[in-house]
């Protein structure tokens with residue numbers, strides 16, 4: 287019997303054959319954490335060890351509430367900086383760098399074939415680079431810092447074959463929302479998701495990151511898109527030669543055991559919208575078109591990359607955001623922000639009436655920036671629309687692609703970009 | 707495993723897909739770390755009466771995919787801070803399941819259980835035997851995998867790791 291991608295990476299990590307269902311003591315190549323590193327360091331200190339076992343395996347990125355929204359957040363950041371200095375952790379990125387899930391691949395932490403854990407549920411994003419990556423809790427991160435190990439169950443794999451042809455304005459986001467809408471937010475519970483097929487092969491790396499990022503909204507442990515020469519072209523220049531040498535492109539065997547296969551024929555599907563307050567409450571955009579919104583947000587680790595802003599500008603460039611609607615633009619990282627500054631995108635957004643916010647999570651978790659007033663509605667490119675997610679349980683959030691977001695900002699009501 | 711073996715308390719019933727944002731609001735995740743304060747905000751956006759009235763040993767009963775959403779472990783710790791005895795659900799989100807184990811909070815997966823338990827009735831769970839008793843009868847559930855039961859028995863991952871690393875018990 288052949289092996290799945292996840293079985294292969296986990297087996298490689300512990301140096302022996304593993305099968306789905308088995309529990310292993312993994313030794314993650316990287317353990318990522320963000321603003322929650324202060325809390326993790328508190329738990330770490332309770333463990334009775336003085337030093338992080340493998341400081342070179344830590345990556346800490348300040349991104350969730352940057353710059354600090356108040357004294358408590360500021361103290362939280364300071365606690366992290368102090369801990370990093372005390373432990374000699376080199377993999378620290380302060381608040382000017384961007385969102386962890388964009389920063390980790392950009393800064394060379396993600397190596398194909400490696401096993402990565404992160405104290406954030408969207409750690410599953412790095413499956414787009416041929417890594418096995420999954421989210422863990424804070425205590426587990428503290429224990430991983432102390433011992434270098436974590437218990438993980440080898441997941442079964444759902445194979446998702448995406449076939450057909452994508453229509454105008456239809457993106458990876460729409461495919462993921464449709465998958466979650468059709469099968470429920472728990473459709474992939476505990477499982478690994480493997481996205482395959484000609485459409486996935488043709489996708490850019492950022493689009494594949496969208497699919498893997500949203501794997502957790504389907505309940506999955508990790509997401510994976512087959513690694514190819516696009517991954518090599520994207521990653522190699524960002525990795526030192528020594529790190530690149532550790533890369534191994536692992537793929538599922540043709541006779542690997544899948545627990546389920548989902549075939550998605552996407553010909554004819556249009557843009558999708560997840561309605562309040564669950565990610566699986568999905569409707570085709572035309573069914574919800576016309577609802578008025580007060581805020582539109584394009585950004586986050588889901589859709590805050592150059593191709594997302596390019597798509598939005600196809601609609602917004604030379605036009606004006608509707609009166610009474612606020613458009614927030616949040617580049618996912620400093621690298622992306624820089625490119626937008628040099629290629630004219632920032633100016634185009636400013637001229638369209640958008641507000642550019644600093645790279646980081648921004649309005650996505652409702653701690654600061656872009657909090658909704660009671661009864662307000664936001665259409666966002668982020669990955670969650672739970673009640674209270676944007677800081678106010680009396681607000682409502684719709685999720686969609688950057689194309690739907692831009693069309694909606696232009697009209698001030700939820701708008702099908704195909705109808706413009 | 708000793709006094710942890712039997713859990714007995716009132717059932718707090720909730721629906722499907724209860725997410726971590728309503729169990730413990732994201733806006734507090736970087737500002738509240740004190741267990742008593744965490745306890746006071748448990749289930750705030752879903753059931754404002756919960757934190758005020760929950761008693762030690764009470765049991766949360768829910769439908770499928772309990773704890774979906776963010777990886778925040780306060781969603782488990784705000785429940786242990788209220789001395790919740792166990793969470794019983796048709797299924798759990800993966801990260802919540804891990805966080806609960808790591809917090810020493812027993813999680814019991816029993817498909818369809820929410821339909822069999824009435825709100826506020828008394829539920830008795832024998833973790834050792836793997837049985838849950840309520841008005842509708844006795845139900846069996848598979849015990850946790852042996853690799854992780856030690857963590858729950860130790861009272862959570864921190865205590866378990868301290869034991870493993872040979873540190874004296876925290877008082």
Ligand code: SF4
Nearest residue numbers: 385586587647650651
């Ligand atoms: S952008 Fe949103 S979903 Fe992504 S890491 Fe930040 S808070 Fe989480």
